[in-house]
Amino acid sequence: MVWTPDQPLVSLRAVFKSFGAARVLKGVSMEVMKGQVICIIGPSGSGKSTLLRCVNALVPIESGSILVEGQEVNDPKLDKLALRRKVGMVFQQYNLFPHKTALENVMMAPIHVLKRDQREVERQALALIAKVRLQGKEGAHPGELSGGQQQRIAIARSLAMNPDIMLFDEVTAALDPETVKDVLVTIRELAADGMTCMIVTHEMGFAREVANEVYFTDGGLLVEHAPPKEFFASPKDPRTRQFLDQIL
Amino acid sequence: MSLQPLWDWFRVLHDTSGIKLTIFYDAFDRARFLNGFLTSVRLMATCLVASVVIGVVGAWIQGSRSRVLRLVTQGYIQFFRNTPPLVQLYFFYFALGSYLKISGGNGIAVPVVTNFTWAAICLSFYAGAFNVEIFRAGIEAVPRETLEAAESLGYSRLKAYVYVILPLAFRISLPALNNNLVNLVKTTTIAYAIAVPEMLYVANQIWSDESNVPEMMNVLMIVYVALVGLLVWVMGRWERALRIPGYTTA
Numbered sequence: 001m002v003w004t005p006d007q008p009l010v011s012l013r014a015v016f017k018s019f020g021a022a023r024v025l026k027g028v029s030m031e032v033m034k035g036q037v038i039c040i041i042g043p044s045g046s047g048k049s050t051l052l053r054c055v056n057a058l059v060p061i062e063s064g065s066i067l068v069e070g071q072e073v074n075d076p077k078l079d080k081l082a083l084r085r086k087v088g089m090v091f092q093q094y095n096l097f098p099h100k101t102a103l104e105n106v107m108m109a110p111i112h113v114l115k116r117d118q119r120e121v122e123r124q125a126l127a128l129i130a131k132v133r134l135q136g137k138e139g140a141h142p143g144e145l146s147g148g149q150q151q152r153i154a155i156a157r158s159l160a161m162n163p164d165i166m167l168f169d170e171v172t173a174a175l176d177p178e179t180v181k182d183v184l185v186t187i188r189e190l191a192a193d194g195m196t197c198m199i200v201t202h203e204m205g206f207a208r209e210v211a212n213e214v215y216f217t218d219g220g221l222l223v224e225h226a227p228p229k230e231f232f233a234s235p236k237d238p239r240t241r242q243f244l245d246q247i248l
Numbered sequence: 249m250s251l252q253p254l255w256d257w258f259r260v261l262h263d264t265s266g267i268k269l270t271i272f273y274d275a276f277d278r279a280r281f282l283n284g285f286l287t288s289v290r291l292m293a294t295c296l297v298a299s300v301v302i303g304v305v306g307a308w309i310q311g312s313r314s315r316v317l318r319l320v321t322q323g324y325i326q327f328f329r330n331t332p333p334l335v336q337l338y339f340f341y342f343a344l345g346s347y348l349k350i351s352g353g354n355g356i357a358v359p360v361v362t363n364f365t366w367a368a369i370c371l372s373f374y375a376g377a378f379n380v381e382i383f384r385a386g387i388e389a390v391p392r393e394t395l396e397a398a399e400s401l402g403y404s405r406l407k408a409y410v411y412v413i414l415p416l417a418f419r420i421s422l423p424a425l426n427n428n429l430v431n432l433v434k435t436t437t438i439a440y441a442i443a444v445p446e447m448l449y450v451a452n453q454i455w456s457d458e459s460n461v462p463e464m465m466n467v468l469m470i471v472y473v474a475l476v477g478l479l480v481w482v483m484g485r486w487e488r489a490l491r492i493p494g495y496t497t498a
Contacts, residue, residue, distance in 0.1 A: 056400055085402040095397035098495045099415050109401035112411055143494025154397075161401060 003070025015064035039207035042217035088158030148179025284450030298372035303379025328377035367439035386417030
């Protein structure tokens with residue numbers, strides 16, 4: 001079956017995943033259309049991060065199906081590297097390559113993985129670093145940048161691969177409050193540009209503003225989902241209400 | 249420029265004080281000591297490079313998915329780490345070497361592998377076994393998340409190792425690697441036991457001929473201090489050159 005852009009870019013069907021005895025995902029199903037921005041919220045340990053990591057095959061699933069552009073991720077014959085070229089991921093701890101400068105971090109994967117022309121990649125990388133508002137920091141090593149700056153370089157690094165979808169795994173959770181905003185601005189601009197995004201976050205205000213659809217997870221299940229206005233104004237499930245009461 | 253005045257000075261030193269450094273004023277001794285020195289340096293350089301290559305490749309194999317490859321590497325490490333290097337050298341030269349002979353033109357068997365090559369092979373694998381463990385420790389100190397970041401950018405296991413894991417692991421490993429390489433440089437003297445004409449071997453020849461044991465012992469000590477000092481200095485410079493601005497391994 002050939003995937004066409006009117007079909008879901010990512011679709012999960014009854015995904016199960018355990019780590020040892022701990023059942024982390026208990027039958028999760030969801031669909032993300034091209035250009036959609038979805039936020040996943042929920043208490044710690046509810047399986048949010050695992051869900052994201054399954055989408056780019058960092059974590060293998062036990063049963064169910066994950067389709068990314070029509071390609072089955074839960075297929076032993078899957079070309080994981082090809083999948084990951086289409087799926088960008090940004091982590092809570094930035095995970096930049098500490099021995100390379102900011103510019104080199106952004107340039108590395110397109111050159112090593114996609115074997116693109118170095119000069120062309122450099123032009124794109126400089127543009128991306130400007131886009132995340134870090135001109136002048138191209139030559140800095142990650143250890144010389146603040147957390148928020150590192151995270152924006154990490155976003156630029158993922159974008160340099162020209163992915164079709166970006167996964168954000170609690171990308172502001174490790175940041176100082178004053179640098180959170182810069183990172184959120186960057187993600188908001190990406191979303192406005194039409195990038196498909198799956199965002200795991202604890203920033204409710206951000207989720208309300210940027211998401212087309214908000215998902216709430218608890219205990220390995222997707223409890224409910226709705227457009228943000230509806231979701232925050234009138235959550236249906238008591239667990240969602242309880243969670244939102246605690247943090248808002 | 250001629251060094252003759254210097255050589256003459258050592259002859260005068262001998263005539264006036266009895267300090268008998270024939271390796272300076274006697275052309276024959278000078279030539280064989282220089283050859284011994286160069287043989288030592290060649291053996292050291294070969295083993296340094298080869299043992300680091302063995303360490304890098306071995307550490308990669310230890311992280312491989314193939315159980316067989318991991319077991320073979322583990323067996324190699326145990327064999328070379330748990331036996332004395334001199335015994336290994338004898339084993340290679342006398343046990344394995346005795347099977348690897350071909351008939352020379354005059355009916356006398358000649359070895360396929362020279363004693364220098366056996367010493368280089370043996371010492372490289374000996375130090376390499378330690379290097380595998382040193383690099384493995386370095387690899388394990390690289391945060392798992394850094395590898396995940398590379399994987400999520402589409403890096404294969406080998407590319408992630410070459411471009412991300414190894415450069416970081418190498419920096420972490422350098423102090424331990426220094427120790428092992430210093431040890432390797434000193435251990436090259438056991439090649440003496442299979443008559444590789446390295447520095448200790450020719451020094452022995454010279455003091456047998458010239459009866460100048462104390463002088464040659466001093467020469468050996470000074471030359472080894474200088475060679476190891478040079479290695480430590482180079483490695484120190486290298487460690488500083490590789491230092492990453494703002495990076496802590498915490």
